[in-house]
Amino acid sequence: MNFPEELRYSKSHEWVKNENDEVVIGISDFAQSELGDVVFINLPQEGDSVTVGEAFGDVESVKAVSDLICPVSGVVSAINEELLDAPEKLNRAPYGAWIIRVAEVSETEELLGSADYEAFCAAEG
Amino acid sequence: MSDLKRTQLYTVHTSAGASMVDFGGWEMPVQYPDGIVAEHLYTRHACSLFDVSHMGRLLIEGPDRVAFLQHVLTSNVLALDVNKAQYCILPDKNGSAVDDAYLYRFEENRFLLVVNAANTEKDLSHLQSVLPAYDCTITDITDQWAAIAVQGPKSKEILSVLSGGQMLTEPMKNALNTLQMEGRTVLIAKTGYTGEPLGYEVYIRSADAVWLWNRLIELGAKPAGLGARDTLRTEAGMPLYGHEMGLDPDGKPMPIFAVPLAKFAVSFSQQKGDYIGKSALERQSAAFKRIMNRDFSDMADLPRRIMPITLLERGVMRGGMPVYRGGTQVGYVTSGTMVPYYRAEGEGLQTVITGETAKRAIGLCYVDSDLLENDIVEVDVRGKRLKAVIPACHMRSDAPPFARPILYRPEEEETAADGGGRFEKAVELLKRAEENHLWRQKQCINLIPSENTPSHAVQLLCASDPACRYAEHKKIKSFYDKDIFYYQGTKFIDRAEQLLTEEMRAYLGCSEVETRVISGQMSNMAVFSALMDWKNRLDRKHTPQRLGYVLNNHIIKGGHLSAQPMGALHDYIAVDPVTERSAVVNFPVCRDNIYKIDVEETKKLLDQYRPELIIFGKSMVLHKEPVAAIRQFVDQEHIPTTIMYDMAHVLGLVGNHFQQPFAEGAEIVTGSTHKTFFGPQRGIVGVNYRKEELKYGLWETIESRTFPGRVSHHHLGTQLGLLMAAYEMNTFKDAYQAAIIENAKYFARCLKSQGLNVAGDPAIGYTETHQVIVSVGYGIGAEIAERLEENNIIVNYQATPDEEGFTASGALRMGVSEMTRFGFGKEQFKELASLMADCILRNKDVSGDVEKLRGQFTEMRYCFNGSEFDDALEQLARRIGF
Structure with a gap:
């Protein structure tokens, strides 16, 4: 299991990276492994507002569906359209396959650093 | 999960890295590290193992x-x-x-x-x-025996390694067997829960379970968990208790x-x-x-039914989601998922399954019973109404060795045929026909055992005037059974039919012959219809009873389609009230030679079923049929039956070199006149009943079931041609039949020495007929046959008796009759065997060599020639304008 140090993590297993004025969001290695084969993803549209602690989309694995919970509030500035056709990228490279970029960030939940998140996952798993 | 039960294979799963879950009180693998999608796909293209203990x-x-x-x-x-x-x-x-x-x-x-x-x-x-x-x-x-499902197109091959090549089960679904696998006893069933046409469930003593699992993995199978088991069964449309059975999402019991x-x-x-x-x-x-x-x-008694459902918009359905038609809820999704599949290219038998994969959102639903196939519905996918359709099915399993995904395609409107340009099309048709004729007659080596080319004389007579006439006739009791014709201008064809009947009686060695049937299939239908009529002749006040039991060769064991319940027997065979299946029982075959009837086992069946009709004859035929032995047995046991021999393939071999059916005890012989016989495409029925016998009435019924039962005009042109063919056969049969048998045996031996896998018993030279069967590899018969055609060699691809059907064919069926008639002897069949080996084994282009070999043999043998005959033939052709 991989927990890159340069990222921060939510307790609902999203990773967050600040890039310029925006926030990039994806799902962690632990999340993809728990989900199993991801076969489908529902994404918001550019310009949609997102709210801390609320779903901004969902991922379906063969087994089940899981909401994607937004760790920040703001406006969606980009979505990773590649994932619509190839959601399995979330399994293959969870930290390469970003899901959305959020601009005009107004609020951010409390995020965990890599070591704390790893410990959190160990307790959950 | 400590209080959960574990199967005999628990440690195998955990050491393979499986994720384990609680399933019905058992700690079971839901998936292995490859994941559900990979496991699903591996099942569909190779072979997966499922612990179902x-x-x-x-x-x-x-x-x-x-x-x-x-x-x-x-x-x-x-x-x-x-x-x-x-x-x-x-x-x-x-x-x-x-x-x-x-x-x-x-x-x-x-x-x-x-x-x-x-x-x-x-x-x-x-x-x-x-x-x-x-x-x-x-x-x-449950504790003493473990169960492993071995599913997928490679399952048969893998398990056959462990059985030491012994046939696992009969190729039919639901067949069972008890076998030894490397010294361990296994119970094996051709069953499964994946929809795979090739799939087995193997029961083995608990102590041997790990051994079997590991051996199967060594041989190329991969483990799959409950996740893939669920997506596979959903794609196959199979119900799961708790979803498609038991209680519905409203908590109400679902009717069975x-x-x-x-x-x-x-x-x-x-x-x-x-x-x-x-x-x-x-x-x-x-x-x-x-x-x-x-x-x-x-x-009221069946308000809703389980049907397949396919999502037409992006998303995934899950069990419990409501289904709507218009604004009204009509039911629920009961199982839903996203399944992967391999894309296919091409059409029909040439369909190629590519390595490229895609996914589709499918499921099963429990919806109002008035929903029809292709109805459009909506599924509430977490608040969003997504468009879906009720397709006919998600997948088909009837083209082994692969399960074929059926993708929903809305019906496309057919474009109407272009009305114009018919003159040009007519000219084009003539050109194409010429091309085809010359290719098949001069450039191709034809090895289809059901075909022959008739002589020029036969072909010319076929096209002469009777071809466009009627000559209905029927025996009338008032005129002492004299045939009465309903049309004028028929004296010539009347005489020709009498002569043909005489020639065929002499040829078959029987008392009566019906020549008006125009195909082998029709011959059989006339006989079956007559047998049924004869059976009910003393009671016309009830619906006639059908025939049963009938003993025949199973189609998979080489039996004729025209003797199967799905073929010509269809409308004449009873349903056994006990088994609720067609009242047909099949000849058992020898364990060591699946092409040969096992006479001793047949005797047991005869005692058990006392069939009223026994039908000998096969379309994949290497051996004589044991007519005499069975005749002797039914006489000795006083089994009231009728013995019929459908000689379609071997009609031209009747005689000293093969079999004399009537001398051996057959009562009825049917056949087609164009396989080993010399005629145009027609049928024939011969019987050996004498006027004083009770069953002469059956013969008269065969006549009346032919006309007016089967034909009105009976294709008088080819009937005339058949007379010439009968003259030819009765004149040349000794030399022709000897050459056929000799060529077939020699051809088989040459193919064998070229390294090809020739079926049959080497001790008798592989064949006693015109046919030679070569195994080329499971499931690739059609591909090899296509390759041979590209090289100007025409053969049949054929499923052998241990294969599942034509799409799984691993053999080629060949006959030497047509090429023997064109003068092929040992030397040519030897050369042909070598060219075929080059083409089949080495993928060499031999089309030029084949054409050259064929080109030297375009002159027909075993037919009349000499100046007197040739002059008469030429005059006929000239004067009638051909």
């Missing part, structure tokens, strides 16, 4: 075992032969399912009932509550007839008698029939 295995023994099972299951247990399995449902008294199950009969006196793991305890207590009334026992052997499989799993046979839930099931069945006839006026 958690399923309940109950042994039912004792004198009342059949009566007990008839009472607690929906199926007809009496219809279950030894070494067969059947799908069944445990009904409750209201016609809902307690569980669904598979019933296996590996032994005469015991049944094995396999039930769902989560239901085992419930089932056991349900069964125990009924048991005291019956003298039989239920033993739970809601599941499409109920049609097969529920029996109302008289022999079965009353059983749990029968009256409720009868009401459901009545509702089902109304609904199938699109009468939706009374659906």
